[in-house]
Amino acid sequence: MNKMLGNKKAICFFTLPTIIVFTVFVFYPILQTAYRSFFEWDGLNTAVFTGLANYKELFADDLFYESLKNGLIFAVILVTVQVGLATLLTFAMMNHKIRGKRFFKTAFFIPVVLSVTVVCQLWSAIYNPEFGLINNIFEALGISYRQDWLSNMNLAIFAVTFVNVWQYTGYQFAIIYAGAKAIPEDYLEAAKIDGASDWKVNTRIILPLLKDTYRMCVVFAITGGLNAFAHMNLLTKGGPGTSTYTLTYMTFRNAFTIGEFGYGCASAIILVLQCLLATVIINKIFSSREDNL
Amino acid sequence: MKQKAKTVIITAALLLFALVCIYPLIYLLFYSLKTNDEIFFLNPFGFPEHPLFENYKTAVSAFNILGYYKNSIIVTLVSIAGVMVLAVPFAYGTTRMRWKLKNTAATYLMMGLFIPIQVIIIPLAILVRQLHMSNTYFALIIPYIAFNVSFASMIIATSFRSLPKEMEESAFIDGASVYRSFFQILMPLVKPAIATAVTFVFLGVWNEYTVASVFISNDAVKTLPVGLAAFTGEHSTEWGAMGACLVMASIPTIIIYAIFSEQVEKALTIGGAVKG
Numbered sequence: 001m002n003k004m005l006g007n008k009k010a011i012c013f014f015t016l017p018t019i020i021v022f023t024v025f026v027f028y029p030i031l032q033t034a035y036r037s038f039f040e041w042d043g044l045n046t047a048v049f050t051g052l053a054n055y056k057e058l059f060a061d062d063l064f065y066e067s068l069k070n071g072l073i074f075a076v077i078l079v080t081v082q083v084g085l086a087t088l089l090t091f092a093m094m095n096h097k098i099r100g101k102r103f104f105k106t107a108f109f110i111p112v113v114l115s116v117t118v119v120c121q122l123w124s125a126i127y128n129p130e131f132g133l134i135n136n137i138f139e140a141l142g143i144s145y146r147q148d149w150l151s152n153m154n155l156a157i158f159a160v161t162f163v164n165v166w167q168y169t170g171y172q173f174a175i176i177y178a179g180a181k182a183i184p185e186d187y188l189e190a191a192k193i194d195g196a197s198d199w200k201v202n203t204r205i206i207l208p209l210l211k212d213t214y215r216m217c218v219v220f221a222i223t224g225g226l227n228a229f230a231h232m233n234l235l236t237k238g239g240p241g242t243s244t245y246t247l248t249y250m251t252f253r254n255a256f257t258i259g260e261f262g263y264g265c266a267s268a269i270i271l272v273l274q275c276l277l278a279t280v281i282i283n284k285i286f287s288s289r290e291d292n293l
Numbered sequence: 294m295k296q297k298a299k300t301v302i303i304t305a306a307l308l309l310f311a312l313v314c315i316y317p318l319i320y321l322l323f324y325s326l327k328t329n330d331e332i333f334f335l336n337p338f339g340f341p342e343h344p345l346f347e348n349y350k351t352a353v354s355a356f357n358i359l360g361y362y363k364n365s366i367i368v369t370l371v372s373i374a375g376v377m378v379l380a381v382p383f384a385y386g387t388t389r390m391r392w393k394l395k396n397t398a399a400t401y402l403m404m405g406l407f408i409p410i411q412v413i414i415i416p417l418a419i420l421v422r423q424l425h426m427s428n429t430y431f432a433l434i435i436p437y438i439a440f441n442v443s444f445a446s447m448i449i450a451t452s453f454r455s456l457p458k459e460m461e462e463s464a465f466i467d468g469a470s471v472y473r474s475f476f477q478i479l480m481p482l483v484k485p486a487i488a489t490a491v492t493f494v495f496l497g498v499w500n501e502y503t504v505a506s507v508f509i510s511n512d513a514v515k516t517l518p519v520g521l522a523a524f525t526g527e528h529s530t531e532w533g534a535m536g537a538c539l540v541m542a543s544i545p546t547i548i549i550y551a552i553f554s555e556q557v558e559k560a561l562t563i564g565g566a567v568k569g
Contacts, residue, residue, distance in 0.1 A: 004474075006390070015383050017383075018380065018383035025438075036416065105558075107311035113550045115518045117500075133337065136337040227409050265415055
């Protein structure tokens with residue numbers, strides 16, 4: 001048995017290909033990004049070591065702060081609206097009197113399986129200032145409230161965020177609802193027999209038991225918000241002006257549009273540190289709550 | 294009476310939210326069958342008066358939709374195959390085999406679950422160029438395999454770990470080699486986990502936009518998500534045909550979801566659970 005399962009050749013045969021592919025295409029590039037962030041480099045010619053110059057440039061760049069601000073707006077809205085809505089939907093679906101649960105679940109989840117391109121193209125049609133669904137609805141209701149949703153400096157970031165909320169609330173809901181369903185019925189029944197209202201059962205029993213689920217949903221929403229790229233790129237190309245830039249957008253622009261690969265690596269590193277920091281803070285908040293319970 | 298009113302209100306709220314989720318998709322389906330006049334002025338909201346299947350013909354003839362489809366299918370199938378060829382043996386090697394560093398190897402690969410692609414994409418772009426893979430299927434397939442192998446092997450490893458030791462013992466006593474015991478006895482037993490992993494990789498790769506938008510500029514190798522993204526500027530005047538393209542691009546994932554809805558929800562939410 002040991003001889004069979006300790007066969008060195010077989011072990012290499014099973015595991016080495018994966019380790020090589022992962023090392024070359026994931027692990028090595030991480031080290032490269034960190035290393036190259038200290039260089040002035042266009043990706044082609046010899047790189048010149050410039051120490052912290054890229055980071056200094058970044059911290060003096062107005063675009064960096066605008067991107068950071070948009071990432072935070074995105075993240076905060078995703079956390080509050082997405083997780084909040086998903087929670088309310090879960091409460092509603094935990095009610096025994098509600099019929100058609102399979103239908104509701106499917107309806108909420110369908111946008112999740114669509115590609116972000118399809119969703120964004122559809123929503124640019126819906127937002128279209130002349131012929132779009134939203135402005136047509138206002139028209140039909142007799143309200144003169146035409147907006148150019150995606151070209152308005154102040155509105156654009158919210159219009160873009162809304163599309164993400166629309167697409168992925170069902171995802172957060174699926175996670176939270178699965179968690180709530182896994183709570184033993186006895187817990188909930190016992191509370192009801194003691195005379196607790198549905199709302200009390202939801203907020204005092206279900207919510208505290210789902211702490212780990214929520215920790216995950218919040219981390220997911222915040223890092224997803226900070227990392228945002230696809231929705232911006234597809235709906236607004238970062239515009240109007242730079243009003244929907246995020247740090248990922250800036251990273252890609254630095255590297256692939258203006259060809260400053262070293263500078264791009266520096267913003268990528270800051271992006272990762274920011275996500276790590278957010279994750280640590282969220283874990284801190286959730287574990288300090290634990291002590292209070 | 295109060296209870297009844299409450300049920301009605303909750304149901305109404307759920308219906309409203311379901312409408313917000315679904316109506317935009319119905320709107321899309323409808324406008325893919327309308328003329329511009331009907332979409333813009335005559336009948337923006339409702340069922341198409343004279344369903345115009347012409348739009349789908351235009352989508353196929355005027356846009357390169359079939360080309361993008363072909364590319365998406367090739368990239369997705371090869372990526373899924375590649376991920377499984379790597380992940381299934383790796384999961385076996387790090388759960389059933391006996392060697393000192395097996396946990397280290399498993400943990401090393403798990404790192405991949407926590408790495409945002411933004412942090413590797415710049416060096417990866419250069420690597421792809423150095424390997425002369427720019428604007429080929431491999432520029433997408435190789436990164437997709439590398440990104441997905443961590444998750445797939447984790448799911449499958451969980452399943453291998455749950456099988457009893459006796460499975461191999463009896464195979465070895467019967468004189469089977471370790472390879473045969475893997476291929477013929479153990480692997481068939483983890484099929485459900487492999488199915489979950491395949492579903493996850495399929496949806497992820499079929500819908501992937503970010504990497505494809507950076508690595509692919511040649512129209513001949515664009516997958517659906519990047520190919521469709523280019524339409525806005527060029528063809529913004531032909532809404533119906535545009536809508537037809539979007540509908541066609543979504544059909545495979547919708548069908549998979551319709552057939553395997555529980556499976557898809559499970560695959561995607563486990564993915565999130567791990568990444569959190």
